[in-house]
Amino acid sequence: MDTAAEVFAAQGYNATTVRRIADEAGMLAGSLYYHFDSKESILDEILSTFLDELWAGYDAVLAAGLGPRRTIEALVTESFREIDRHRAAVAIYQKESRHLSARPRFGYLADSQRKFEAAWLGTLERGVAEGAFRADLDVRLTYRFVRDTVWVAASWYRPGGQHSPEEIARQYLSMVLDGIAVRE
Numbered sequence: 607m608d609t610a611a612e613v614f615a616a617q618g619y620n621a622t623t624v625r626r627i628a629d630e631a632g633m634l635a636g637s638l639y640y641h642f643d644s645k646e647s648i649l650d651e652i653l654s655t656f657l658d659e660l661w662a663g664y665d666a667v668l669a670a671g672l673g674p675r676r677t678i679e680a681l682v683t684e685s686f687r688e689i690d691r692h693r694a695a696v697a698i699y700q701k702e703s704r705h706l707s708a709r710p711r712f713g714y715l716a717d718s719q720r721k722f723e724a725a726w727l728g729t730l731e732r733g734v735a736e737g738a739f740r741a742d743l744d745v746r747l748t749y750r751f752v753r754d755t756v757w758v759a760a761s762w763y764r765p766g767g768q769h770s771p772e773e774i775a776r777q778y779l780s781m782v783l784d785g786i787a788v789r790e
Contacts, residue, residue: 611694656695674733686771
């Protein structure tokens, strides 16, 4: 699965063949069909595994009853943990989810995106209402900024690098929540 995810992430779904995945995994293409009936099934397993783990973490954060700032901090941290665990799946999701969502088998991608947006926007709106975030905050723009800033890290992040997912999250959160300018 890891090999297939890396191939899909590098080449894209349409350009990837089962033969290419098998070659990269050091096996015969027919051997993959013992486990999966199609390339689509392989991709489905990769994406659904990633999203199931992401939502297990997010749901735990959202159920914890944290204040808005702590919720945002925990969601960002959980996001970086998922990038660490499923970097290739995140890259696939970013590149392919829009057109895959139109296929019945991948309808859960659009459902997940709506749930993701609701969780983040709801937390930001709650933060504005409770005075944890600025009253003039455009929550939709903020959501897009934070989402894109966090998830684009899958394009450069490599597990086992100089910084842990938690350290990267801490740095990102410091920039997003506290800014980068020296306070006077």
